[in-house]
Amino acid sequence: MRLVILDRDGVINQDSDEYIKTVDEWIPLPGSLEAIARLNQAGYHVVVATNQSGIGRGYYDHTTLNAMHHKMHKLLAKMGGHIDAVFYCPHVPEDLCDCRKPKTGMYKDIARRWGVDLKGVPVIGDSRRDLEAAVSMGAKPILVKTGKGKASISNLSGLGKVDIYDDLAKVVDTLVKA
Secondary structure, three states, X not given: OEEEEEOOEOOOEOOOOOOOXXXXXXXXXXXXXXXXXHHHHOOEEEEEXXXXXXXXXXXXXXXXXXXHHHHHHHHHHHOOOOOOEEEEEOOOHHHOXXXXXXXXXXXXXXXXXXXXXXXXXXXXXXXXXXXXXXXXXXXXXXXXXXXXXXXXXXXXXXXXXXXXXXXXHHHHHHHHHO
């Protein structure tokens, strides 16, 4: 099975240090939805793994998050694409959960539910914590320069080989050729 795991904020949609708190604030990055559709057309299953501590901080609730994801799914469908599943961690760092990236709980859950080993599976993120979790699972870490990506480039030491691309569309250009 061909699988790709994406972070959400900063990879698929615009990111904000103030959090994405409403459906109106959820704005796709240029070319990201088309890139996901191209992955689907090339036979990839696309899964999202995203930290959503705004829930734990009380900035928005599960209903609002679901509405954001409904918007994402609806816009993707118009492009001929889809996301197979969305995994999210609603906890704040102080909760010390095992699902908040850079911990691997979400990725372990994805592997278990999909019945796959994540070794070599592309994991695309815009921050070190996305990539740390990927490396811990043997997945292939890929950094995009969107979102917090440009700032994260200087903080990749110790992660091994990390491929770096301008955005999700550029990653997909490479993946669909492979």
